[in-house]
Amino acid sequence: MSKSKLDTILPVLSSLGVIGVWYAAQHAMGPDRQFLLPAPHQVFQALVAKAPELGQAARNTALGAFLGFVIAVVLSFVLALILSLSPRIRRSFYPHLMALQMTPIVVLAPILILWAGPGLPSVVIITFLICFFPMVVNTTQGLISTDTNLVDFFRMCNATKRQEILMLRVPAALPYFFTGMRIAATLAPIGAIVGDFTAGNSAGGQGGLGYLTIVFSSQFQMSALFAAALVSCVLGFIFSGAVIGLSWLALHKWHESYRTSES
Amino acid sequence: MNLVSASAPPIVEFKDVVKRYGRGPNILENINLRADQGDFVSLIGPSGCGKSTILKLISGLSPISDGSIVIDGMKPVDAREEVFFVFQEPTLMPWLTIKENVAIPMKLSGQHNGQKRDQIVAESLALVGLTERADYYPRQLSGGQKMRVSIARAVSTSPKILLMDEPFGALDEMTRDHLNEELLAIRQKQQWTAFFVTHSVAESVFLSNRIIVLSANPGRIHSEIRVDLPYPRTEETRLSPAYQKLVGEVSALLRSVERLKPAAAHV
Amino acid sequence: MQKSILKSHQTLFFALSITALFSLTGCGKKPAAEASKDLPKVELQTDWFAQGEHGGYYQALAKGFYRDQGLDLEIRQGGPSNYPVQLVATGQVAFAMGTSDGVMLAVKEGLPLVIICAYMQHDPxxxxxxxxxxxxxxxxxxxxxxxxxxxxxxxxxxxxxxxxxxxxxxxxxxxxxxxxxxxxxxxxxxxxxxxxxxxxxxxxxxxxxxxxGYDPYRVIFTSQQFAREHPEKVRAFVAASIKGYEDYLGGDPAPANKLILERNSKMVAPQIAFSRQAVIERKLVAGDPAKGDRIGLITRKRMQQQADDMVTLGMLPSALPLEKFVRFDFLPAEYQALVEQ
CATH class of the missing domain: 3.40.190.10 (Periplasmic binding protein-like II)
Structure with a gap:
């Protein structure tokens, strides 16, 4: 069997294994406990039955996650550029950034609702807050980690500070930037769901997956809850996948991490 | 090679140059040195003799502490555009293709416009035999090829003076010999003056018309050897008795300079 | 303070998984009654921290009505992260507070629960x-x-x-x-x-x-298994609780209030008085005796009405048969005629 064939078959086998164990566990619980774990086909039925609601909620969550993520990417890049200018600026900004990162979002959520109002604005802010820190830290690290030989080379060429930043430091920081972006991409849907959970609302069908989760859980719809978890998971994959794709586009031609055996 | 008469103004002239960092000890002192247009000067000497520092002083990347340096009638900082530096590392931008890398110095200084620039890049790559690799990325090249790109990039700016700091130090001997020959071939076409730092006596004899031997702590010029082997130099040059003899002499000289080092330096 | 239906809420998901883990492995089991008495120990999970609304249960506890019925009752306080449905369904507590519509939803989803009596006639x-x-x-x-x-x-x-x-x-x-x-x-x-x-x-x-017009009961429910295996304990609990509320609302509330203040350090006497007053004025627990309401009573007619309402609202696909989620036979003998009124 060829290696690539094996690579496709193994994940399929492991998925079948997981489903098998799932059914076995569900069966072993006995009728009085089966409400704890709906069977895979029940989850699938719930997925089909709740598809319109789940789809609408997923779109709303995706919108919140996307906006929060994009704002985090843009602002973190600007801040990272400022931070990269001098160690003194970094020293004076980092404590605030750390404090922001250390504050659990759940604690901030009720305050944010007071300020921004419930719904999309709060969801976007919460997503932004969760995504911002890893982006700033990684991008700044990238901007200040430029190969000193290359910096010397630019200085020897009489490059201006502007040229040094735009033509050297920024492209050299791209791998770090994308690392931050990958972390943020996995956090963005989580942030949007947590935001929706605590600060969402139902206006005009704007409820997202977090809101739907509360509704399902308050009505003990375990299968629907699992279906919502599945949809959230897929949303996470889409976000991560998109960023991994972008990262590939930007880096695969030149970066060592994409080196293949023949290049 | 000295087509220019001795009375012509030198392209590089050091007068009683002293270099130290802050209040530290002198790295270089009493440096008097003149190089004429077209000279290929190798600088050799024990580590710590300040040979790389001399390159930095010429390039203007580092200021002198005392004395004076005149480059083509100017102060080093003002002469920057006439000087190009080739570092030990190839210092290529990994995210740019080979031809984009070669174009970088011209882009930074705004020298030439698109079409003219492309033409120079192509010529420079042709000089080092990498025309085929123009659209490759650095990670696809071998160490020797990367160094060739670095040299192509240097000569693309048509410098009057080329400073090279052990550019071939990390390469295997065969690649190094090849690149030495290519370097001289390019010099045949572009009449730059070269300052070349190396640890290899054989390399310095093969490339240079003048070898300056430095002693360490502080760095001073110990002696100078003229290499009167005719250019163009080829594989045959290496086999000639005159070449072999010079290599032997310079090695002996270098050993005697090493012995000059104060005992403390060995600790 | 607040209760949504059946105390379900956001982090139910986590709670369920933890509950499941515990009940599967058996580590969630309470250590066998550390009670000094030999009486069988049963638990009541309330929907919030000890407060005036719960007065009847605390009164019955303080005045020994449960003990007289042969029960060693432990009242467990709720709070914002509290999962009575899960606790009862997995057998970790015998009784818990909820709403009739909430129990119906849970039963429809396969949770083995049964309503045994009313906690409040009208939802506050x-x-x-x-x-x-x-x-x-x-x-x-x-x-x-x-x-x-x-x-x-x-x-x-x-x-x-x-x-x-x-x-x-x-x-x-x-x-x-x-x-x-x-x-x-x-x-x-x-x-x-x-x-x-x-x-x-x-x-x-x-x-x-x-x-x-939407008026579910607040109820006490237990698990199908507990109701099947310990009917005498359920009956004893219902009887003592009714007596507790009669005494708390009609008599001197001091014994319960003292217990509530002891158990809930944030509680203050004026708040208990406010809650008790609201319960009396709004007829939350006792209902309107002129209309046949009684403390703890649940009637077949109202339950059926609520089950039908759930269908009308689209919360249930079809009316849940009453026997699936409620039993009237744990109410005292003198209530049985009222059940069918």
Missing amino acids: IALMLHEENPINSIQELNGKSVMVGPGAPWIGYVQKRYGITLNIIPLNYGLAQFMADKNFIQQCFVSSEPYFVREAGGKPKTLLISDT
Whole structure:
């Protein structure tokens, strides 16, 4: 069997294994406990039955996650550029950034609702807050980690500070930037769901997956809850996948991490 | 090679140059040195003799502490555009293709416009035999090829003076010999003056018309050897008795300079 | 303070998994009765921290009514992260407080639960507004933002009944937004939150949900298994609890109040008095005796009505047969005639 064939078959086998164990566990619980774990086909039925609601909620969550993520990417890049200018600026900004990162979002959520109002604005802010820190830290690290030989080379060429930043430091920081972006991409849907959970609302069908989760859980719809978890998971994959794709586009031609055996 | 008469103004002239960092000890002192247009000067000497520092002083990347340096009638900082530096590392931008890398110095200084620039890049790559690799990325090249790109990039700016700091130090001997020959071939076409730092006596004899031997702590010029082997130099040059003899002499000289080092330096 | 239906809420998901883990591995089992007495130990899970609304149970405990019935009752306090349905369904507590519609939803999803008696005849859930708010009825709430427990059946009921759409903000069990915003509207317990708002200098008014015609019981439920295996304990618990409320509401509430203050360090006597007064005035626990209501009573007719309501609201695909989620035979003998009235 060829290696690539094996690579496709193994994940399929492991998925079948997981489903098998799932059914076995569900069966072993006995009728009085089966409400704890709906069977895979029940989850699938719930997925089909709740598809319109789940789809609408997923779109709303995706919108919140996307906006929060994009704002985090843009602002973190600007801040990272400022931070990269001098160690003194970094020293004076980092404590605030750390404090922001250390504050659990759940604690901030009720305050944010007071300020921004419930719904999309709060969801976007919460997503932004969760995504911002890893982006700033990684991008700044990238901007200040430029190969000193290359910096010397630019200085020897009489490059201006502007040229040094735009033509050297920024492209050299791209791998770090994308690392931050990958972390943020996995956090963005989580942030949007947590935001929706605590600060969402139902206006005009704007409820997202977090809101739907509360509704399902308050009505003990375990299968629907699992279906919502599945949809959230897929949303996470889409976000991560998109960023991994972008990262590939930007880096695969030149970066060592994409080196293949023949290049 | 000295087509220019001795009375012509030198392209590089050091007068009683002293270099130290802050209040530290002198790295270089009493440096008097003149190089004429077209000279290929190798600088050799024990580590710590300040040979790389001399390159930095010429390039203007580092200021002198005392004395004076005149480059083509100017102060080093003002002469920057006439000087190009080739570092030990190839210092290529990994995210740019080979031809984009070669174009970088011209882009930074705004020298030439698109079409003219492309033409120079192509010529420079042709000089080092990498025309085929123009659209490759650095990670696809071998160490020797990367160094060739670095040299192509240097000569693309048509410098009057080329400073090279052990550019071939990390390469295997065969690649190094090849690149030495290519370097001289390019010099045949572009009449730059070269300052070349190396640890290899054989390399310095093969490339240079003048070898300056430095002693360490502080760095001073110990002696100078003229290499009167005719250019163009080829594989045959290496086999000639005159070449072999010079290599032997310079090695002996270098050993005697090493012995000059104060005992403390060995600790 | 607040309870959404059956105390279910946001982190149910985690709670369920943890509960499942515990019950599967058996580590969730309480150590065998450490009680000094030889009486069998049973637990009642309340829906919030000890408060005046729970007075009857504490009165029965303080005055030994459970002991007299041969039970060693332990009252477990609830709070914002409390999962009575899960605790009962997995056998970790014998009894818990909830709402009739909540139990129906849980049973429909396969949780083996059964209602045994009423805790309150009428649900104290209300919407709380500032006094100066021009809105005076639920009909006027179309398009307004209200902070409530999402997914509660009454939301669907009032939207359908009045043809309105509410803009729902998930309940966060706090009063900060209410105090900060004069136009804010949120869910409350008519017998609890208004007290705090007044204490904080606000002037609240309330719109009772039960006045709209949607009027589920607040109930006590147990697991099918416990009801099957220990009917005598269930009967004893119901009898002692009814006696406790009769005594607490009609007699001297001091024994229960003392116990509540001991158990809940944040509780103050005036708040207990406020809650007890609201329970009496609004007939929350006793109902209207003239209409045949009794403390603890559940009637077949009202249960059937509530089951039908759930179908009308689309919360249940078809009416759940009463025997699936409620048993009337644990009520005292003298109630049995009233059950069928």
